Amino acid sequence: MVEGLGPLAQAGTVEQAIAFGNVVFIAVPYGALPQVGQDYGASLKGKIVIDACNATAARDGAVTEEVQKNGIGVTSQKYLPGTRLVRAFNSLNFKIFAKEANRPDPKLAIPIAGDDAEALEVAEGLVRDAGFDPVVVGKLADASRFQMGAPGFGQNVTAAELRQTLSLKP
Secondary structure, X not given: XXXXXXXXXXXXXXXXXXXXXXXXXXXXXXXXXXXXXXXXXXXXXXXXXXXXXXXXHHHHOOHHHHHHHHOHHHHHXXXXXOOEEEEOOOOOOHHXXXXXXXXXXXXXXXXXXXXOHHHHHHHXXXXXXXXXXXXEEEOHHHHHHHOOOOOOOOOOOOHHHHHHHOOOOO
């Protein structure tokens, strides 16, 4: 795959990828997040981390109950302490993202949430660069509004429509 992408890509270890990037995108089964935090927490400290993980009971077990109780943003921050965490790219299936990227206006809305203002700005830019329209829902605690089962999850809509669904200011 790297050969096919040419000079724009390189292969490496997880440690090398974390050291290389200013922003780390993480999309693993949610049940693996505690172990990711244990194994790579020191390397991830201070990094902007875009968390696209979702918790499902059938796959992820008991951590799903924690997500339901505390919210996914707060739970992710617990397992990735010291990161500048932003929740994004978790509200729809990756196939929809692939199909809808860079569609003509109005773009597909991507809800995002985070506690770090600069990390949110960076995430907004990355969402735009990927061909979507970012909608800041609020702090990490507000990410529960677009976690699985919440009103903002599964919304293949424009930013205006998502803001209306979540009762956000235009």
